[in-house]
Amino acid sequence: xxxxxxxxxxxxxxxxxxxxxxxxxxxxxxxxxxxxxxxxxxxxxxxxxxxxxxxxxxxxxxxxxxxxxxxxxxxxxxxxxxxxxxxxxxxxxxxxxxxxxxxxxxxxxxxxxxxxxxxxxxxxxxxxxxxxxxxxxxxxxxxxxxxxxxxxxxxxxxxxxxxxxxxxxxxxxxxxxxxxxxxxxxxxxxxxxxxxxxxxxxxxxxxxxxxxxxxxxxxxxxxxxxxxxxxxxxxxxxxxxxxxxxxxxxxxxxxxxxxxxxxxxxxxxxxxxxxxxxxxxxx
DNA sequence: CGTAGACCCTGCGCGC
DNA sequence: TGCGCGCAGGGTCTAC
Numbered sequence: 001x002x003x004x005x006x007x008x009x010x011x012x013x014x015x016x017x018x019x020x021x022x023x024x025x026x027x028x029x030x031x032x033x034x035x036x037x038x039x040x041x042x043x044x045x046x047x048x049x050x051x052x053x054x055x056x057x058x059x060x061x062x063x064x065x066x067x068x069x070x071x072x073x074x075x076x077x078x079x080x081x082x083x084x085x086x087x088x089x090x091x092x093x094x095x096x097x098x099x100x101x102x103x104x105x106x107x108x109x110x111x112x113x114x115x116x117x118x119x120x121x122x123x124x125x126x127x128x129x130x131x132x133x134x135x136x137x138x139x140x141x142x143x144x145x146x147x148x149x150x151x152x153x154x155x156x157x158x159x160x161x162x163x164x165x166x167x168x169x170x171x172x173x174x175x176x177x178x179x180x181x182x183x184x185x186x187x188x189x190x191x192x193x194x195x196x197x198x199x200x201x202x203x204x205x206x207x208x209x210x211x212x213x214x215x216x217x218x219x220x221x222x223x224x225x226x227x228x229x230x231x232x233x234x235x236x237x238x239x240x241x242x243x244x245x246x247x248x249x250x251x252x253x254x255x256x257x258x259x260x261x262x263x264x265x266x267x268x269x270x271x272x273x274x275x276x277x278x279x280x281x282x283x
Numbered sequence: 284c285g286t287a288g289a290c291c292c293t294g295c296g297c298g299c
Numbered sequence: 300t301g302c303g304c305g306c307a308g309g310g311t312c313t314a315c
Binding site: 003034074075076079121123124175183185229274 | 306307308309310311
């Protein structure tokens with residue numbers, strides 16, 4: 001479900017509600033996520049602690065807590081993190097609501113609330129780590145550059161891609177090279193840059209890397225402005241969908257005419273992922 | 284080291 | 300209506 005724009009939108013939507021607010025307790029009713037949830041550890045790090053700030057790294061949402069710990073949440077493919085009004089005692093949790101954070105009154109709300117983590121496919125992740133050493137943790141240590149940071153550039157990508165024979169699409173989706181770019185936005189950025197997704201990463205000229213880096217930044221920023229892309233079930237923390245779907249040029253448009261040249265958009269499978277592109281505009 | 288492929292899991296929409 | 304199939308925005312692990 002979520003790529004960088006969706007996680008960024010989620011973060012911004014939750015910020016006014018969560019920053020400064022205290023977590024009362026944590027309920028875990030399913031530990032079998034991408035990695036086993038550790039309920040006792042999570043409770044020890046979270047319970048009674050205030051959320052100091054929210055951050056995003058790659059597709060991870062981070063909540064720094066008092067006491068030097070950071071709550072780490074990844075939505076995988078089907079995860080959703082939403083605020084809910086106080087639960088009445090009789091109200092059951094949602095189906096697949098694996099973790100619930102009970103929040104004390106505060107932030108934008110005078111009432112206690114629940115922050116609900118729901119994830120049918122269980123590819124997501126909920127854990128807590130020491131804030132000071134987060135970057136050295138195995139989840140983060142290998143991660144590449146943030147595409148919306150100053151450090152990101154075509155030159156950086158070109159340097160890393162030198163000599164690589166893998167398709168440029170695979171190269172861009174490898175988080176060791178650049179983070180946050182998933183299957184939707186990689187297709188969109190490659191279309192905007194006029195680059196064929198199957199072209200070897202090592203066989204792209206520097207000028208085209210500059211164009212591509214610009215296209216990545218552009219498409220991510222536009223998507224954030226539109227609240228992300230809702231295909232089936234993406235919602236932000238307040239339950240709002242995103243509206244970037246109508247702006248997609250190639251993703252999910254197999255057989256439909258290219259907006260630029262009118263030739264039908266093609267779909268091919270690359271490492272088990274659908275890859276959409278225009279055979280006329282991308283080379 | 285880089286690369287290709289299998290795998291993890293549930294739900295949905297489609298054609299029959 | 301029911302069933303089987305392919306598909307889905309994530310990441311990790313293995314074999315070569």
